[in-house]
Amino acid sequence: MSRASEDFARGDWQAAYDAWSREGLDGLDADELDRFGTAAGLVGHHDDLVRALQRAFLRNQEAGDLRQAVRCAFRLAMTASSHGEPALAAGWTARAADLVAEIDEDCAERGWVAFLLMFRAIGAGDFAAAQTCADEAYAAGRRFHDADLIATSTCARGRVALYHGRFAEGLAHLDEAMVRVIAGEATPFIAGNVYCTAIEGAQEISDFARVAEWTAALERWCDAQPGLLAFTGQCAVHRGQLMRLHGTWDEALREYARAAERYVRIGTPDAIGLTAMETGDVLRLRGDLSGADEAYQHAADLGVDPQPGLALLWLASGRSEAAKAAVDRLLAAPAGPVQRCRLLPGAIEVLLATGQVEPAQALAEELSSLAASSGAAALVASGAQALGAVELAAGDAAGALPYFRRAHQLWTKTSATYDAAVARLSTGRCLLALADPSAEHELAAARTVFRQVGAAPMADLASSLLAPASLPGGLTAREVEVLRLVASGRSNPQIAAELVLSEKTVARHLSNIFGKLDVGSRTAAAAYAFEHGLV
Structure with a gap:
């Protein structure tokens, strides 16, 4: 075994990459090219990854090993997609499908092609077809005992179930997929993708307990691999999201900056746009409206829609008509349950600020229904907060009070420092309207937290109420x-x-x-x- 192969076997990707780079690609066989491509991708050398996999693809095809050629095509499709090259991703998907059609017998590679076709279906908004493809990939993995295919298709089934609104089923699949990768059943490329895909799924429905647990596992996995760069950007983003939740906003902004720097190094523009959007959200809450606007525009330039954060920014800037127009457009667009979970809290805030109480009430009820289906404490808290805000806007402070107290309890349970303070301020506003002397205590406590986290606009609001x-x-x-x-x-x-x-x-x-x-x-x-x- 060569020195490079030894380094690869023990997971020292940087050493393996360096050793194979010194040897040159010309003398490597198809298997070595595949492993060199893996090492190159994991340490952030995208061009070398593509070059090695393309050579491996040709070597396998020339040798008549169509199954391995399909696997190379799969990897090339996936890496093209993650690097913002949809045409190449579609081309490699079609190439993999053509090669599978030439294989006479059933094989695991049919499952890998089904997995690629699932992405095409998701992009077209056809979640029923995506479900069929994910199920086909999973069945093929089980038939041929392909641990990588089982892990990644289980995760895919989870995400598709979430898109359908089957939250309990989706989370169960994600739990299983995470156990498989944590137990070491998957290769690094697949394991990293499962980690990030599962965490993203939990984050989209505000299941921050899972996000925290799985992010800690991802961090341990990353730390155990010398030289690893791939997936460390996602790890930083998820850490930043948790820091924002917990009210340590300076640290969150630093994590987003680290993530962006790593994404730049590996060339994934969509992911850089995500860090810009997350940065904009924090800056907006701090009252840095110009900084937030710059961050949101950067996200938009990179193809990431900064809404509903941008509409909330317009609202804070006094552009209420623009904010409402944006929200109306977003609400009218086709969207599944996961997308609605992200959209509704901000949309409700904009509608109430512009006097649209009845439409906001319908959305608050929808959000509460989605939250109940998910079981995620943070989303349930968001639903309770929305229902309370509608009651308060309608003039029923007594009716709003139980909702705000429930929201505060749940936000506190999830260690959501800022959101818990918002619920407490809302409680204080209800008590103030009811001439209850305990209002002052609630408002003062909320203001203290706002000042601690740096939420200047909300601290000012609390002061105005006191x-x-x-x-x-x-x-x-x-x-x-x-x-x-x-x-x-x-x-x-x-x-x-x-x-x-x-x-x-x-x-x-x-x-x-x-x-x-x-x-x-x-x-x-x-x-x-x-x-x-x-x-």
Whole structure:
């Protein structure tokens, strides 16, 4: 056994890549070319991976080994897809299908081709066909005891079931696939893809308990392989998502930056766009609206749709009409249950901010139904938060209160620091409307958390709600909220977005304020606020 083969056998991909690079590709047989391609891909040398697999494909074809040629074509299709080369991916998929048709007997390679055809079906939105392909791949893996095919098709069946809204079934398949790769049953290329695909599936339906568990397993797997670069970017993204959830936003932004740097090195533009979108979400919550806009535009330039985060950014910037138009378009577009899980919370927020209570209520009920099907605590919390927000917007603070308390309990259970504080602030708003003196404690506690995580807009909102018990000028607590935001320079649309009011309601409050204070301009009202210690 050569030195390169020894390095490969013990999982030292960098050493194996270096050794085979020194030897040159000309003297390598088809099997060695395949292993060199694997090592090259794992340490981030995409061009060498493609060159080696193309040579291996030709060698296998010339030798009449069509099955191995199909496997090379499969790898080439997969790597082309992940590197933003859909035409090449389609070409290699067709080539693999042609070669399988030349094989007379049944074989595992038919399952690998079915797996590739599954991606084509998903791209076309035909999830029924995708399910059939995933099942065919799994059955072939079982018939021929192909551990790689069983692991990856089990994971694929899980993701397709999620797309169909069969959350319990989908998660069960993902659990099984993860056990297989954690137990070491799959080769590195397949194991890495299963790790990342399963984590992404759990993240899409806000099952953060699984995301945390599986990300820790992925991190251990990555750390055990010297020189590994592939899949470490995904690992950093998932760590960043968990850091954002837990309220450590500085660390989250650093992880996204690390992920982007690794994605640049291996040349996967879609994945870089994902890090830009995640970065934009954090910056928006911090109140860095220009930075968020830049991040979202970068994501869009790379082919990743930054919605609904971009609509929420427009709302925070006072562009409520643009935000609502975007949400209306998104809601009208065909989308499955997984896509709706991601869209609905932001859409509900925009609709309520623009006074669309009835449509928001229907969406909140839909979100709650999806959450109940998933069983994911974070998604159930999001559904409860949405139902409470609808009740509060409709003027029923007492009816909203149980929903917000439930959301706070569940967000706390999932260690979602920021989201738990949002639920607590909402609880405080209900208590304030009900003239309950415990409102101050809830609002102060929420403000403390917002300040800790760096959520300046929400900290400001909490401060505006913490108005003194005895208010000057005959102002109500809500009018003080509006006045404080006027004094801070907010426009009417921005005030409407922050206080979840319609612009018409804000204008009415402002008219009342001017009348009570006997002032005729925003500047004079702001001066009054400063003089009387309201800011």
